[in-house]
Amino acid sequence: MNNQQKWVAFETIVRREIRRFMRIWPQTLVPPVITMALYFVIFGKLVGSRIGEMSSLPYIQFVAPGLIMMSVITNSYSNVVSSFFGSKFQSNIEELLVSPTPNWIILVGYIVGGMARGLGVGLIVTLLSIYFADFSLYSLPVTIGIVLMTSLMFSLAGLINAIFATSFDDISIIPTFVLTPLIYLGGVFYSIELLTGFWKSLTLLNPILYMVNAFRYGMVGITDINIVGSFAMVGLFSALLFFLALWLLEKGSRLRS
Amino acid sequence: MKTFENNALQIKGLAKTYDNSFQALKGIDLEVSQGDFFALLGPNGAGKSTTIGVICSLVRKTSGSLKIFGIDIDQDFSAAKQYVGVVPQEFNFNQFEKPIDILVTQAGYYGIPAPVATERAYKYLKLLGLWEKHDVPSRSLSGGMKRRLMIARALIHEPKLLVLDEPTAGVDIELRRSMWGFLEDINRQGTTIILTTHYLEEAERLCRNVAIIDKGKIVQNTSVKNLIKQLNKETFILDIKGEINDIDAIDGYPLTMVDNSTLEVAIDKDKSLNQLFNHLTNEGIEIISMRNKANRLEELFIDMVGKNLTADEVSEDE
The missing domain is CATH 3.40.50.300 (P-loop containing nucleotide triphosphate hydrolases)
Structure with missing residues (x-):
């Protein structure tokens, strides 16, 4: 395949991925928006007004960046895991496997599709959050950079999950038992300054803490941890996951007999 | 390349x-x-x-x-x-x-x-x-x-x-x-x-x-x-006039009844059909049409792989 053909193949995968989640928008776009609206109402207005300030910020302002990041993470992950596993389950992944499309194009195509949904939902939730809280964006490059890298990282993780999955249970285990606890305990709803000793050290092992804090820094200018370290960690994990996913595709793991 | x-x-x-x-x-x-x-x-x-x-x-x-x-x-x-x-x-x-x-x-x-x-x-x-x-x-x-x-x-x-x-x-x-x-x-x-x-x-x-x-x-x-x-036998389907309940065996011509008005016979390629027709005529059986059984290749195939094609042996590896 020449470069032009590769571009067409990449574009085709991305277009198909976007068409997929747009076709089923009541399942893919509406639920996260409703969930986040409820979070804003309950934690931001009802409970938040009684909590007062968190890290010198009104609670709604503190929690909003975390909620936006939460929607980016879950939607990037679930788009790729369900689309890729769905293709495996229906065997239509074979359409791609028999074609000359290189594995790295397949990988990047799916990842960009996942990021499109993750960032799309993130944007809708951001617009929604403006209704509930006042923001003056602190650093656009940090905000955009960390949200792009986080979406990339969780799209990659979703693809790896889908490659290994052999049943629909396998694609819900990680989001339910790993991703959700990590997000809830990753500094979305509270500052880690509230924790002490063992629990604080344990939380520092949670990668989502770094992403949420970097994003919060970009939006409102406060963070519990070092921003450069956050970018380095997300970059390193993304690179590792990228090469792992590519290696699995090259090997044909769980895809070719 | x-x-x-x-x-x-x-x-x-x-x-x-x-x-x-x-x-x-x-x-x-x-x-x-x-x-x-x-x-x-x-x-x-x-x-x-x-x-x-x-x-x-x-x-x-x-x-x-x-x-x-x-x-x-x-x-x-x-x-x-x-x-x-x-x-x-x-x-x-x-x-x-x-x-x-x-x-x-x-x-x-x-x-x-x-x-x-x-x-x-x-x-x-x-x-x-x-x-x-x-x-x-x-x-x-x-x-x-x-x-x-x-x-x-x-x-x-x-x-x-x-x-x-x-x-x-x-x-x-x-x-x-x-x-x-x-x-x-x-x-x-x-x-x-x-x-x-x-x-x-x-x-x-x-x-x-x-x-x-x-x-x-x-x-x-x-x-x-x-x-x-390579096929040394050919199978013919014979449609007969009226209906019969059974048919006598003939040496070298293995006749079988498909139903009461249809017969099937597998004949070596070098054998004449005349003897078969004479025998059926003597039995009072009138043949109204005759055709080759469609799947000539199937007979060869069965010979070669020694299996019945209708057997449904699904390999999980395939």
């Missing part, structure tokens, strides 16, 4: 052992000439689908070599794939997508831009009688339409080699015949076709050359004509 050889497909010593140690292919050699209409026959679990799987990259070979139009898949599988179109046994398209989207998307995977792909998709949807359904979810198509959609999808990048794995399985006879006509047309236009089928009448009607595979080995590889020549 793009060197065109006379062969569309050249397989040497191809072996495949699956992870569960099942040896599906035990070093097969196979050559298919450009422009050929080639049948790959064998009972369930013989290695047909594994062979096709290796050709289209869904199965990784254990050893041996495979060239597609002279391109070694170990050297440049991506280039070789441009020449191959595959119609698998099972429906493997996204049932929620529309036929037009399935075809344009598939073309995109081969680097064909959307405007060209759309034009081609229209052409093949029309040629295969699917135009009226181009814009409905493909899950609403009938079984025959889904098969034709898979053929259209395999042709969208205009491959020089089309591989069909039991394309007419479960298709009614009228549709099967129209699909045969379509395949004959594209073969006449220069596309090499490899076909696996359980309908041996199909192989006899369509194919010029044939390979029979059994237990991972090629047991016969010749022209269909040569294969038929």
